[in-house]
Amino acid sequence: MRDWAALDKKYIWHPFTQMEEWLGSELLVIDSAEGNYVVDTNDNRYLDGISSLWVNIHGHRKKKIDDAIKRQLDKVAHSTLLGLASTSSIELAEKLVGITPRNLTKVFYSDSGSTAVEVGLKIAFQYWRNVGFDEKRFFLTLSDAYHGDTIGSVSLGGIDLFHSIFHPLLFNTLTIPAPFPYRYPNLTPEQCKEMSLDHLKKIVNERGHEIAAMVMEPLVQGAAGMIVHPEGYLREVANICRSNCILLVCDEVATGFGRTGKMFAVEHENVEPDILCLAKGLSGGYLPLAATLVSDKIFEAFLGKYTDYKTFFHGHSYTGNALACAAACAALDIFEEERVMESLPQKIECLRKELASQIAPLPWVADVRQCGFMVGIEIAEHVAARKAFPVEFRIGHQIILDVRKAGVILRPLGDVLVLMPPLSITEDEIRYLVGAAAQSIRNVCSNPKPFSL
Ligand SMILES: *Cc1c(COP(=O)(O)O)cnc(C)c1O
Secondary structure (H helix, E strand, O other): OOOHHHHHHHHOOOOOOOHHHHHOOOOOOEEEEEEOEEEEOOOOEEEEOOHHHHOOOOOEOOHHHHHHHHHHHOOOOOOOOOOOOOHHHHHHHHHHHHHOOOOEEEEEEEOOHHHHHHHHHHHHHHHHHHOOOOOOOEEEEEOOOOOOOOHHHHHOOOOHHHHHHHHHHOOOOEEEOOOOHHHOOOOOHHHHHHHHHHHHHHHHHHHHHHEEEEEEOOOEEOOOOOEEOOOOHHHHHHHHHHHOOOEEEEEOOOOOOOOOOOOOHHHHHOOOOOEEEEOHHHHOOOOOOEEEEEEHHHHHOOOOOHHHOOOOOOOOOOOOOHHHHHHHHHHHHHHHHOOHHHHHHHHHHHHHHHHHHHHOOOOOEEEEEEEOOEEEEEEOOEOOOOEOOOHHHOHHHHHHHHHHOOOEEOOOEOOEEEEOOOOOOOHHHHHHHHHHHHHHHHHHHOOOOOOOO
């Protein structure tokens, strides 16, 4: 067998990774997968506790998706949407319009969550130019937002660790504090919600005429550490935007496709965003694919003669890739055929119970946040004082290395341990996943040391 680890270290620069540390560490090299497990080059199986970074929703090597891709491969792998139409992209667009909020009628494809957001923000910006409101040029965002890693989506983001270095390259946004109850221990969730909404109302009163759109992750801010918004927040934000002529762009890249217990997070509060960004789970976690959906109102503002210059000049080489669209069609069919949404409430309840009994009582767990299949476990050195472990302990990282010994793959967000299993996980596997996480928190935190290789 080839020395995969050595070759990786020779050739690959990994994302979000301190490569000096990587080069000195032992690597886990994945070679295959089956169902809810990935398999390494030594034939060890690991429960995929983060759905291969939040994308794989029906498990790996799902026959229906595999077959759809093979069938598509016998027809065509890719043809361009610039100047040509294609059957699989049409089929998927019809399905997406059918399952998303009723006002959304048109689908613009791209390749990743970041580009889905770039497309959404460029459409929102140009919309106001096309209808003659040139002063509407600012975006409203939430603190701690994450919308991707390209410069436009980073501009909308507010996670300093990732974003501050690029500050000179970014455009300015208007930001309000996210309703994050954990951060405001003196406020009830309801007061926290009102505090955030008061900021929103104030800024909308003062600058509403300059604001093109509010961009937000509805219900759960994933990369921020699974911040779950208080109930009713999204509804109120949508109302305020609607009555002040501010477009609402919902980034459901993380929350979409069943993650929150409904197909889309906006359904929880009956919100119809003007623009909806989708990626991650869209292709079942198989191929890079994203979609930005818009309403008729938005679409129609781009219609005119060529010489009116209302065209949306944006597109990627692989826009609407046929293999990816075929995978996505199959992934959506599985939701119906296997009644996936109907199976979720019981699994979500099982996850809730396990978290309450095995995780919440641990002395290093400061907060357990759950919305459906999205879980964030806040680890702290002193829970009562909410005092974090020193950065050099890299406590989250130590925990996910420890849990590998129990055959579980996790990836933390700093000191927040994330559980984001495939929707196809069984209740037995949920119990195993939570039990293993609890044991690793105990193993690492009961005798904490600075991280070393
Ligand atoms: C992951 C994520 C993105 C970026 O998606 P990529 O496919 O990694 O570019 C954007 N928004 C949210 C909410 C995400 O969770």
